[in-house]
Amino acid sequence: MSFQKDVYNTMKELVAIPSISGTRQESFIAEKIYEKLLEIPYFKENTHNAGKVKIENDPFGRSFIWAVVNGKEYSENSLILSGHLDVVGVEEFGHLKSAAFDVERCTERISELDLDEDTRADIKSGDWVFGRGTADMKFGIALNIELLREFSVNRNFKGNLLFLVVPGEESNSEGMISAVPFLLKLREERKYNYCGMIISEPSIPEREEKVSKRLYIGSVGKIMPLFFCVGKETHVGESLNGLNPNLMVSEINRLLECNEDFSDDAYDAVTPPPMCLKQMDLKELYSVQSPLYAAAYYNVLTLKMGYEKFIGDLKSLAHEAFLNVLDNLSKKRDEFAKKSSRQLRFESVYPCVMTYSDILSEVKSNYKNFDSYIRKKISTWKDEKKDNQTIAINIVRETYELYKEKKPMIIISIIPPYYPHKYLKNEDSRSGKFIGAVDRTIEYAERELHEEIIKTNFFMGISDASYTGIGANSSVNSLISNIVGYDIIYELPIDELKKIDIPVIVFGGSGKDLHKYTERINVPYSFNVVPKLYKYMISNVLK
Incomplete structure (x- = not known):
């Protein structure tokens, strides 16, 4: 079976679990993802390299999942592939609510709903599949799982490839916030250097784009x-x-x-x-x-x-x-x-x-x-x-x-x-190395795949990239002192965020109409082009 087909089938499996944010279904999909990881031969032999971490005092009993593949050649450098496992609700699907979590049924029947001209054209093209979570963001999670599987076979890289999937991004980012202290602890115990993170959120069309092919180096x-x-x-x-x-x-x-x-x-x-x-x-x-x-x-x-x-x-x-x-x-x-x-x-x-x-x-x-x-x-x-x-x-x-x-x-x-806002700056030495690999990947896309990937300064749809570090010199203390219920109803690990500071980009498939009943993902670009770019970037960072 081809890599693209593996990603598609894994995406279908994940979409089928209605992991609506703020429900116990988030726990069910976390368990499913953990089980899929443990099926990979590498993790059967290295059980200490994968885990499920329960979020403390969470009313829904949610957990985040992590796994790491160590390269054949030792290095502290560690690249993180991340994303969220939760989705928004499906009330707007009307009589198609039962099909919202079935990719093929939803794609077949979506024309029963009121559609705009752009959506009808996408259906006619046959290049898009529909369903809640296809774009936001179970394609990204499926891609990361299959990349981890592939890189675990020969491990022909230097350093560590880490997978992190979190709940709650569509609510209050409880998953990513809880993962920050864990990442710090893992860094200290294993002497990892987090040289970069890729969050697999989809890009969406801007400026009359039919298919969005963007890579974001900042997050609002x-x-x-x-x-x-x-x-x-x-x-x-x-x-x-x-x-x-x-x-x-x-x-x-x-x-x-x-x-x-x-x-x-x-x-x-x-x-x-x-x-x-x-x-x-x-x-x-x-x-x-x-x-x-x-x-x-x-x-x-x-x-x-x-x-x-x-x-x-x-x-x-x-x-x-x-x-x-x-x-x-x-x-x-x-x-x-x-x-x-x-x-x-x-x-x-x-x-x-x-x-x-x-x-x-x-x-x-x-x-x-x-x-x-x-x-x-x-x-x-x-x-x-x-x-x-x-x-x-x-x-x-x-x-x-x-x-x-x-x-x-x-x-x-x-x-x-x-x-917090986040931006990948060239002048920072750690970020500079990561952004160099990003730039080489964009050049590779144009040279070898004849694809123009637009490097965009900010992902404007709030993301978990906010919780990858805030900088030790941030004026955030003046803001924190005025957050109502700080450390009582809302625990934000500010000290840890000042210490961790991971260079991050947002890059995934091409989607449309996130949080709408016409949510969909473009198949040719997302399944054929994006995986090649991920593989190239991973190899460039961990070389």
Whole structure:
């Protein structure tokens, strides 16, 4: 059987397991992958070179899988092939939900759904196969398994080829985050030098491309700022005597939503501007009293953004929003007073913008048992199946209620998940060697395979590449201090990430419509060209 057919059959097997993120099916596919590895003769003889590692305190009992093939010639150099085993849900497939995890059935029946012109053309070409996880990213996992199998036969390379597949990438990257301390431990025990990592995410078409043939040397980052607004309660019959926090978050949203000043740019790439992911007040029951609290959190993408400046910019925007609201209310009070001939009694409010770290520091100094108190609260919220973002909002509320100054304010914090941006730089000696092998692979593709692979600066669909190191001199500490629930609901191994710093690229097959019912992967390029490029690159790095 050909290598391409092996990859295809393995992909079909993996797609058939509905490993939707945040479900126990992720554990089932991890077990399947582990079993497939143990079928390889090399791992039957070297059982110490493969393992399944359970993620500590994971509610779904998930694990990540690792395996390493040692080359015939010893070297510390170790190249990692990585990817994620989870997929998103299939609700949008409608009556084809039962076929979503069957590559051939889905490909045969996908035309029963409403399709755009590009999808219909791809079906007609016969060059694409459909199904949840085909592109994102079970082709990549299948390719890595079969590469490991092939390189384990003769082991004609110098160093080590390591395979790492993780769960949870489509949720909060729990798998990759948990794998970081493991990789450090493995490095220390075996004296490995992680000279590079290839994450097998697919590329998707840009600029009218029909088939995307891209290799990414950077990955976009993500920060989620939360604005927690405290107003001043009033009866609806005296609406101008209070300060509605809904008005505060609305003004913040007006200023921040799609604000290009918060678009990051680097190396000719520009991130989309921020978008509000959730806006709400925290009033639970109906009454004729105004809400006291409201909150909104945003998706902000980064390429090189300095975190101290970012926090400063958020504070400036919140202060502007506060001033605008107070000015607007003042004008409306004056207009109402003229219209009604009434003199309004209103206690003055002044803009107050604080960071969560400032509030938390003072609360902890006055309440020594705050940590144990909040942990009990978090345990209750988790039992109620609240997500990390809702829990983070609740933590800010509880912290404010223990703060001595009860007055209207805007509290700025960061809530999980946080993805550091990553970029492969030529000037770094370790990265330079890896990127040299990458460049030679691109030249090989053009010279021998007549394929143009476009080296692209940033993969703009957030990836686990974020957790391959952040650099010891990063200003991340200023950001971490404002992450709500850090080390309680959200454990990020910052110290380990500063130590590990693996050069990484994102390179896989060519896909389309990730997370849609028309998700598909291009067969000729993905199965015939990409494996040859992987083999060439592996041989170049481990030579």
